Amino acid sequence: MLPFILKRLGLALLVAFTVSFISFLLLFLSGDPAAALAGETASGEDIEAIRRVYGFDRPMLVQYGEWLVSALQGDFGESYYFKLPVAGLIAERLQVTMILGVCGISFALLTAVPLGVAAAIRPNSIVDRVALFMSVAGQAMPSFWFGLILIVVFAIQLGMLPPSGAETWRHFILPTVVLGYYAMPAIMRLTRAGMLDTLNSDYIRTARAKGAGEGRVLFKHALRNAIIPVVSLAAVQMGFMLGGSIVVESVFALHGAGYLAWESIARNDLPTVQALILVFSMFYIVFTFLADVLNAWLDPRMRSA
Amino acid sequence: MTDDTLLEVRNLTLDIPTGAGTLHAVRGIDFELRRGETLSIVGESGSGKSLTSLAVMGLLGKGIRRDADVMRFEDTDLLTASRRRMRALRGDRIAMIFQEPMTSLNPAYTIGDQLIETLKLHRRVSTSAARARAVELLEKVGITAAASRLGQYPHQLSGGLRQRVMIALALMCEPDLLIADEPTTALDVTIQAQILRLLVDLTREMDMAMILITHDLGVVARVADKVAVMYAGELVETGPAAAVFERPSHPYTRGLLRCIPQPGKTDRGSQLGTIPGIVPSLVGEVTGCAFRTRCPHAVPECRAAIPVRGDAAHDFRCVHADGAISAEKETA
Amino acid sequence: MTDATDPLTREWQGPTPRDMLVAKVKGHTGLLIGVGIVGLLTFVAILAPVLAPHDPYAQSLMTRMEPPVFLGGTWEHPLGTDHLGRDYLSRLIYGARVSLLIGAVAALISGLIGTAMGVAAGYFGGKVDMVVTFLINVRLAMPVVLVALAVVAILGGSLTVVICVLGLLLWDRFAVVMRASTLQVSRRDYVAAARSIGASTPRIVLTEIMPNIFNNLIVVITLEMAHAILLEAALSFLGLGVQPPTPSWGLMVSEGKNMMLFEPWLVLIPGAVLFLLVLAINLMGDGLRDVTAPENRS
Numbered sequence: 001m002l003p004f005i006l007k008r009l010g011l012a013l014l015v016a017f018t019v020s021f022i023s024f025l026l027l028f029l030s031g032d033p034a035a036a037l038a039g040e041t042a043s044g045e046d047i048e049a050i051r052r053v054y055g056f057d058r059p060m061l062v063q064y065g066e067w068l069v070s071a072l073q074g075d076f077g078e079s080y081y082f083k084l085p086v087a088g089l090i091a092e093r094l095q096v097t098m099i100l101g102v103c104g105i106s107f108a109l110l111t112a113v114p115l116g117v118a119a120a121i122r123p124n125s126i127v128d129r130v131a132l133f134m135s136v137a138g139q140a141m142p143s144f145w146f147g148l149i150l151i152v153v154f155a156i157q158l159g160m161l162p163p164s165g166a167e168t169w170r171h172f173i174l175p176t177v178v179l180g181y182y183a184m185p186a187i188m189r190l191t192r193a194g195m196l197d198t199l200n201s202d203y204i205r206t207a208r209a210k211g212a213g214e215g216r217v218l219f220k221h222a223l224r225n226a227i228i229p230v231v232s233l234a235a236v237q238m239g240f241m242l243g244g245s246i247v248v249e250s251v252f253a254l255h256g257a258g259y260l261a262w263e264s265i266a267r268n269d270l271p272t273v274q275a276l277i278l279v280f281s282m283f284y285i286v287f288t289f290l291a292d293v294l295n296a297w298l299d300p301r302m303r304s305a
Numbered sequence: 306m307t308d309d310t311l312l313e314v315r316n317l318t319l320d321i322p323t324g325a326g327t328l329h330a331v332r333g334i335d336f337e338l339r340r341g342e343t344l345s346i347v348g349e350s351g352s353g354k355s356l357t358s359l360a361v362m363g364l365l366g367k368g369i370r371r372d373a374d375v376m377r378f379e380d381t382d383l384l385t386a387s388r389r390r391m392r393a394l395r396g397d398r399i400a401m402i403f404q405e406p407m408t409s410l411n412p413a414y415t416i417g418d419q420l421i422e423t424l425k426l427h428r429r430v431s432t433s434a435a436r437a438r439a440v441e442l443l444e445k446v447g448i449t450a451a452a453s454r455l456g457q458y459p460h461q462l463s464g465g466l467r468q469r470v471m472i473a474l475a476l477m478c479e480p481d482l483l484i485a486d487e488p489t490t491a492l493d494v495t496i497q498a499q500i501l502r503l504l505v506d507l508t509r510e511m512d513m514a515m516i517l518i519t520h521d522l523g524v525v526a527r528v529a530d531k532v533a534v535m536y537a538g539e540l541v542e543t544g545p546a547a548a549v550f551e552r553p554s555h556p557y558t559r560g561l562l563r564c565i566p567q568p569g570k571t572d573r574g575s576q577l578g579t580i581p582g583i584v585p586s587l588v589g590e591v592t593g594c595a596f597r598t599r600c601p602h603a604v605p606e607c608r609a610a611i612p613v614r615g616d617a618a619h620d621f622r623c624v625h626a627d628g629a630i631s632a633e634k635e636t637a
Numbered sequence: 638m639t640d641a642t643d644p645l646t647r648e649w650q651g652p653t654p655r656d657m658l659v660a661k662v663k664g665h666t667g668l669l670i671g672v673g674i675v676g677l678l679t680f681v682a683i684l685a686p687v688l689a690p691h692d693p694y695a696q697s698l699m700t701r702m703e704p705p706v707f708l709g710g711t712w713e714h715p716l717g718t719d720h721l722g723r724d725y726l727s728r729l730i731y732g733a734r735v736s737l738l739i740g741a742v743a744a745l746i747s748g749l750i751g752t753a754m755g756v757a758a759g760y761f762g763g764k765v766d767m768v769v770t771f772l773i774n775v776r777l778a779m780p781v782v783l784v785a786l787a788v789v790a791i792l793g794g795s796l797t798v799v800i801c802v803l804g805l806l807l808w809d810r811f812a813v814v815m816r817a818s819t820l821q822v823s824r825r826d827y828v829a830a831a832r833s834i835g836a837s838t839p840r841i842v843l844t845e846i847m848p849n850i851f852n853n854l855i856v857v858i859t860l861e862m863a864h865a866i867l868l869e870a871a872l873s874f875l876g877l878g879v880q881p882p883t884p885s886w887g888l889m890v891s892e893g894k895n896m897m898l899f900e901p902w903l904v905l906i907p908g909a910v911l912f913l914l915v916l917a918i919n920l921m922g923d924g925l926r927d928v929t930a931p932e933n934r935s
Contacts, residue, residue: 011771011774014771015771015775016778019775019778022775026788026791029788029792136667136920136923139863139919140867140912140916140919141912142867142870142887142890142908142911142912143871144870144874144875144890145904145908145911145912148890148897149904149908151897156898202409203408203411203412205364205409206403206409206411206471207411208395209362209364209395209400209401209403210395210396210422210423210426210474211392211393211396212392212422221411224411224413224414225411225412225413236777239778240780242780243780243781243782243783244780244782246780246782246783246786246875247782247874247875250875261783262786265877266790268790277779277783277784277787280780280783281780284778288777288778298413299412300412300415300458300460301412301458301460
């Protein structure tokens with residue numbers, strides 16, 4: 001298993017470096033970062049001064065090297081807008097996003113896996129149809145719109161939950177549902193397909209021939225095998241979800257990293273945007289790496305390879 | 306039904322509803338098995354052999370309709386037995402070995418886990434006692450270094466070894482009846498003989514009854530006490546193995562026998578026989594002899610009900626009084 | 638015995654593959670509903686100038702936020718008016734143009750990029766495959782909404798920019814699916830046969846491989862079109878996609894959001910239409926996959 005992990009780690013690092021280079025290039029997409037930083041009213045001299053102070057006059061690769069070295073040390077530069085270190089800003093906001101992400105993926109798993117299993121036990125039953133409908137609807141639902149509807153219904157009409165903010169756990173319920181519902185269809189479909197597949201396999205027939213009860217057959221013998229690919233999908237979805245938190249956080253005014261990203265993009269605060277893209281990418285890379293390792297560990301065929 | 310009858314099946318019928326109509330997969334078959342006896346059910350793939358065995362186990366898939374006059378295992382009426390009772394029988398009194406050793410073991414658990422689970426499902430034993438029993442059985446089925454195999458996963462074993470593990474799994478609770486569904490088909494020829502030998506020795510040693518399902522008459526000749534020849538969902542000929550091989554009465558049985566070389570009977574260099582044609586569709590009403598579309602002796606009467614004929618030794622179903630043996634001798 | 642009247646000798650009179658496809662399409666309710674709705678909305682989008690009762694840009698401060706007919710409004714503005722007094726139905730109809738245009742063109746661009754990469758990776762294998770697989774990994778690691786937002790913000794939110802950015806970002810699924818399909822097809826005997834008679838690589842790709850992976854390509858195009866439409870709506874909702882006064886459904890939801898407390902229909906209507914379109918495209922894509930898959934889902 002160790003060679004596999006090392007190979008996978010090498011790939012993850014290579015991807016991480018490439019992503020860092022691409023997010024660094026974003027700064028130059030606007031043409032002249034110094035001009036962007038100086039603002040529309042700045043004079044030519046001001047722009048030149050900023051160019052020298054920020055080092056934009058040096059070769060791009062040198063700048064990338066410097067940026068990368070400091071980024072590796074946790075220094076992402078200073079926010080154009082807040083005039084504070086970007087790293088501190090992000091660290092402060094990341095907590096909310098992480099809570100939201102963990103709640104979202106838990107919600108998705110806790111609803112999608114039982115639903116997928118139930119659908120697979122009785123294909124074409126009512127449960128199966130409901131599950132299919134929910135997954136088809138979930139894939140088509142614009143998350144910002146779903147969030148607004150939930151606010152209208154649960155916060156405004158029924159007054160059960162707060163419409164926005166992040167002060168108590170109750171503030172996280174609606175965002176969790178919206179974010180989790182985004183990841184649900186894929187997990188549900190994979191669980192259903194995996195269970196259908198394993199339930200038709202020869203070793204399930206062996207388990208029944210042993211005299212194992214239905215519950216034991218379903219959960220000990222079938223689900224144990226069907227859940228393996230779901231684990232990596234959940235990790236991938238978690239990575240996507242953190243990236244997608246920008247929409248949910250803006251709808252519910254949750255001041256997390258996604259909200260910061262939205263604000264920073266609107267304010268042209270490029271160092272913060274760069275750093276956030278890098279941070280969200282790193283989360284994805286780490287999650288998928290961990291998922292692959294966990295997957296290999298869960299599957300005996302890969303564990304001993 | 307005599308006292309030592311272990312399994313009795315009378316008029317078993319299995320219907321599978323399909324989009325095009327009902328598929329009459331198994332039609333009115335009878336057999337019985339005494340303690341320690343080996344019955345071999347022989348037939349081509351699709352003849353309903355495996356379905357018959359799954360019907361005995363109570364493991365038919367959803368949607369397959371089972372109907373019979375009698376289906377009795379010892380004192381248990383299998384037709385009316387509760388799911389709980391069937392679960393208690395399966396793996397304990399009736400065990401089964403399947404055709405595909407490569408996929409019949411759960412890839413997520415070790416050999417040991419799977420062996421121990423079987424015993425613990427049916428007996429209140431400690432894990433260490435179950436482990437000891439697992440080692441004992443692995444040794445019995447001829448697996449070396451048995452204790453260290455317990456920690457291995459199925460994918461680490463070869464097909465032959467996995468089938469030995471499957472046999473050990475089936476024997477964990479010392480069943481009275483072992484159903485082996487084509488246990489050697491997926492294996493290499495050299496391994497086939499070993500596994501078969503092992504099964505025969507074990508049934509003798511443990512005084513087990515066995516239903517051996519196979520399409521290979523050569524296998525049957527060596528191990529079976531009784532033979533049931535199945536064609537397209539019907540038993541066309543049944544009886545003691547010696548009698549069936551001595552005087553194969555149904556044209557299909559003779560066709561099958563001509564397909565295998567027999568020492569002393571088949572001339573060197575002569576052509577082995579084939580049975581031309583294909584198995585008929587069993588969707589919709591099926592009457593008369595199903596073999597008539599391929600039978601060289603078919604006559605219009607074959608479409609009507611077929612009488613069961615027989616001598617003292619065995620039974621067969623054919624419109625011809627002697628199963629058309631005389632007609633074959635004339636042309637020969 | 639060859640008695641034709643014997644029921645056991647009847648031959649299997651199976652339907653032809655074409656009959657089976659037709660039967661599958663007719664029996665697939667989801668596909669029919671999907672095609673119906675997409676067809677209808679495309680028709681509406683094309684005939685927008687004819688169908689729209691008003692100019693979608695015409696503001697009227699006298700008739701601001703009039704409710705739809707079913708909430709007590711008048712037939713003059715069947716779906717009411719927005720905060721600038723613009724006719725909501727007309728904006729909705731023109732919004733279909735924006736959504737469908739962005740979805741179709743973005744899916745086309747990413748389809749070209751992704752298919753080229755995927756087919757090259759699957760056909761050549763080796764180093765090419767390694768590079769493509771790596772690029773797919775890099776692309777998947779980039780948070781799509783964030784990168785799209787940032788790039789659109791930097792370059793300015795015009796329709797062209799949004800289309801190009803989405804087109805350049807959404808090629809991953811094309812590459813993944815086309816790579817897998819090409820791998821599968823290029824192992825078949827007829828490809829080896831074409832190679833053995835000395836057919837050139839472009840010829841093999843065009844005449845032997847592409848026709849056999851086209852089914853999958855169509856499915857991915859529809860699914861990615863839905864993806865692009867949803868993303869455009871999200872970008873516009875966040876104020877960093879298509880810019881006002883262009884009638885984009887996402888933008889309409891965003892503009893209605895502030896009045897959501899009092900006039901929830903301003904948010905409900907454009908969101909519902911967006912949901913309906915994406916749902917229909919997905920149903921179409923799933924349906925196409927079901928009917929063209931070799932072994933049909935039971």
